[in-house]
Amino acid sequence: MKNLLFLILLMTLTQAHSQYPYKLPELKYGYADLEPFIDSTTMYIHYNKHHSGYINNLNNAIKNSVDTAKSIFELFANISKYSDAVRNNAGGFYNHSLFWTILTPEKNTQADQFLQEDIQKTFGSMDSLKKLLNKAASSRFGSGWAWLYITADNKLAVGSSPNQDNPLMDASPIKGIPILGIDVWEHAYYLKYQNRRGDYLSAIWNVINWNEVTRRYHEVIPKPKGKFDDWKEILNFHELLSTSFHSAEKGNFAIIKSQSSKLSSAAQALASSKIPNAFKSPQITSILKSLASEAKTLDKLVKKKSSDKKIMKALNSTHEFFHKIVEECK
Numbered sequence: 001m002k003n004l005l006f007l008i009l010l011m012t013l014t015q016a017h018s019q020y021p022y023k024l025p026e027l028k029y030g031y032a033d034l035e036p037f038i039d040s041t042t043m044y045i046h047y048n049k050h051h052s053g054y055i056n057n058l059n060n061a062i063k064n065s066v067d068t069a070k071s072i073f074e075l076f077a078n079i080s081k082y083s084d085a086v087r088n089n090a091g092g093f094y095n096h097s098l099f100w101t102i103l104t105p106e107k108n109t110q111a112d113q114f115l116q117e118d119i120q121k122t123f124g125s126m127d128s129l130k131k132l133l134n135k136a137a138s139s140r141f142g143s144g145w146a147w148l149y150i151t152a153d154n155k156l157a158v159g160s161s162p163n164q165d166n167p168l169m170d171a172s173p174i175k176g177i178p179i180l181g182i183d184v185w186e187h188a189y190y191l192k193y194q195n196r197r198g199d200y201l202s203a204i205w206n207v208i209n210w211n212e213v214t215r216r217y218h219e220v221i222p223k224p225k226g227k228f229d230d231w232k233e234i235l236n237f238h239e240l241l242s243t244s245f246h247s248a249e250k251g252n253f254a255i256i257k258s259q260s261s262k263l264s265s266a267a268q269a270l271a272s273s274k275i276p277n278a279f280k281s282p283q284i285t286s287i288l289k290s291l292a293s294e295a296k297t298l299d300k301l302v303k304k305k306s307s308d309k310k311i312m313k314a315l316n317s318t319h320e321f322f323h324k325i326v327e328e329c330k
């Protein structure tokens with residue numbers, strides 16, 4: 001029963017195109033946009049020659065068969081019964097379709113608080129996760145993939161697979177739904193990095209799209225229904241605060257320096273928002289005003305290029321006002 005539910009879930013996941021005839025998905029950025037971490041020639045060849053090749057081969061391998069009516073997930077669920085041509089090219093189609101989406105030229109994409117907490121609980125920290133993934137990728141002999149995936153009992157896990165296998169395949173020793181995959185075939189890095197797979201693996205973290213990894217995470221593990229779901233202004237403020245506050249606590253002020261005016265606007269929007277009836281009180285209104293004022297001060301300090309110490313003090317104070325609000329709303 002669990003396996004059946006798992007399969008149904010897989011089949012409902014949003015995919016670019018998950019049935020015959022398989023097509024090359026649109027690349028949402030230019031070939032040169034991931035420079036200097038992934039070079040433009042590699043991107044061009046990887047996408048237009050390798051990925052495209054897997055797709056053509058897969059379509060040819062299953063045309064005129066009943067498999068044209070099956071989804072890619074149904075093929076994966078029984079892949080051990082198929083030829084190597086279907087297995088390798090179906091994997092090649094799916095893995096690369098996922099890979100392009102979890103890369104981005106956008107800076108400062110973030111795992112949301114739920115994924116961050118899960119990563120912390122499972123691996124200890126984001127850095128430990130990166131080390132584990134890099135270890136899985138660097139120790140994969142020959143060609144293959146390293147994965148962050150979600151197991152059937154909703155746990156995060158890290159592993160690797162050979163060739164174009166992936167955790168969705170019945171033949172794979174690691175099983176689950178991948179949410180981040182790193183291509184460690186030489187065609188993914190050789191032109192720029194030659195034999196230095198480690199350098200490619202260090203560089204790739206600069207272009208990982210955590211927003212997309214988070215979206216994929218919540219396709220499998222939905223966001224819990226929170227008490228603030230009907231108060232979008234507080235959720236918006238919290239998201240901005242949590243990403244900038246936790247980085248600043250660790251000495252990284254880049255996010256708060258680039259987001260202080262957004263944070264201040266979100267605090268003003270929160271202070272003037274319609275407070276849900278369940279939380280209305282004179283105390284809440286008063287703390288919301290203080291929060292907006294402190295966020296404004298914080299933004300001014302950032303714009304004046306004040307010291308990190310002063311910025312941290314204002315950020316701490318903003319954070320404390322926010323927690324007073326949460327406390328009052330209990």
Ligand SMILES: [Fe+2]
Pocket residue numbers: 046050096183185187188
């Ligand atoms: Fe590849």
